[in-house]
Amino acid sequence: MRGFVPLRQTLAEQIAVSVDQIFVGNGSIQILDSLTHALFEPGDTILVERPTYDRTLTTFRRAGLHVKGVSLDGDGMNLDELEAAIGAHAPKALYVIPDFQNPSGVTTSLAKREAILELAHRHRFLIVADIPYRLLRYEGEDVTGFREVRAERVVELSSFSKLISPGIRVGWMVASKAIVDRVAQVAVDTYISPSMLSHGTVYEFLRRGWMPDNIERLKALYGPRLRATLAALSSSLPAVARSHPEGGFFVALTLPEGVSGEQMCQLAPQEGLELTRGEGFYADVDGSRFLRLPFCALREDEIREAVSRLARVLERTKA
Numbered sequence: 001m002r003g004f005v006p007l008r009q010t011l012a013e014q015i016a017v018s019v020d021q022i023f024v025g026n027g028s029i030q031i032l033d034s035l036t037h038a039l040f041e042p043g044d045t046i047l048v049e050r051p052t053y054d055r056t057l058t059t060f061r062r063a064g065l066h067v068k069g070v071s072l073d074g075d076g077m078n079l080d081e082l083e084a085a086i087g088a089h090a091p092k093a094l095y096v097i098p099d100f101q102n103p104s105g106v107t108t109s110l111a112k113r114e115a116i117l118e119l120a121h122r123h124r125f126l127i128v129a130d131i132p133y134r135l136l137r138y139e140g141e142d143v144t145g146f147r148e149v150r151a152e153r154v155v156e157l158s159s160f161s162k163l164i165s166p167g168i169r170v171g172w173m174v175a176s177k178a179i180v181d182r183v184a185q186v187a188v189d190t191y192i193s194p195s196m197l198s199h200g201t202v203y204e205f206l207r208r209g210w211m212p213d214n215i216e217r218l219k220a221l222y223g224p225r226l227r228a229t230l231a232a233l234s235s236s237l238p239a240v241a242r243s244h245p246e247g248g249f250f251v252a253l254t255l256p257e258g259v260s261g262e263q264m265c266q267l268a269p270q271e272g273l274e275l276t277r278g279e280g281f282y283a284d285v286d287g288s289r290f291l292r293l294p295f296c297a298l299r300e301d302e303i304r305e306a307v308s309r310l311a312r313v314l315e316r317t318k319a
């Protein structure tokens with residue numbers, strides 16, 4: 001069971017691949033779980049960006065995989081570290097969130113995408129590119145996707161969670177037919193069939209031509225929120241290093257040396273803030289100075305207020 005056929009056909013037509021290469025499931029994180037069981041064995045090594053999406057780490061660890069992080073620079077993975085990790089661990093796959101990464105907001109440059117693809121071919125590992133934020137760009141120019149540069153050895157995961165609703169639970173994968181077949185077998189053995197009602201709902205949304213307007217609406221809503229976040233950080237926390245996202249849901253801070261996220265999380269409620277600890281996003285090193293700021297759910301006035309409270313929390317850590 002590979003998902004509702006009309007929806008698979010629509011997606012295949014949109015990106016000009018064969019329908020055999022499209023798998024639609026109940027959200028992309030469950031597809032990642034099925035993919036993990038279909039392709040990898042306990043003890044296999046998977047490389048990830050450091051930091052990366054925390055649920056992906058949980059998915060890989062639960063399957064007994066050895067997860068190794070590679071530092072993320074402002075334009076994607078550090079290539080020297082990546083080459084060293086490939087040499088040391090002979091990975092089966094590399095998992096990457098190339099556009100407006102969760103949790104850092106970083107986008108991988110085209111030059112790095114090409115270099116990573118080259119390494120994947122030379123060392124025969126798979127690239128799993130997770131792209132749920134790709135269409136939510138508020139500034140700058142699109143960067144060509146891994147699959148569009150060279151489809152071989154690339155599995156692409158995407159989702160309607162950020163474009164329609166997370167509760168609808170519809171995600172999709174583009175891969176070779178052989179991989180789709182293996183994932184479909186795991187999926188059938190796990191949940192028999194995805195929710196056809198949700199798949200039909202998404203199909204109808206696309207068939208009616210609602211998606212382009214919806215994406216414009218989301219960009220018009222979130223773009224000013226990103227700009228408000230960056231402006232508030234520049235004025236209230238000018239000395240704190242941060243990412244420079246051009247889309248997506250997240251901006252990330254690197255807290256000053258000597259300040260821990262744990263301290264910040266403990267003090268935040270005194271300013272009426274709730275912060276998430278950074279450690280959960282790190283595969284194998286301390287991520288305690290990392291702070292993710294999700295800006296999409298707040299209005300611009302709330303963002304300005306939240307960032308000035310954040311600055312006060314930082315002051316409190318020095319007291």
Ligand SMILES: Cc1ncc(COP(=O)(O)O)c(C=O)c1O
Nearest residue numbers: 027028029053097102159161171
């Ligand atoms: C990078 C990434 N992958 C996957 C997901 C989950 O997507 P879905 O709701 O389709 O399972 C998220 C949601 O936050 C995400 O940020």
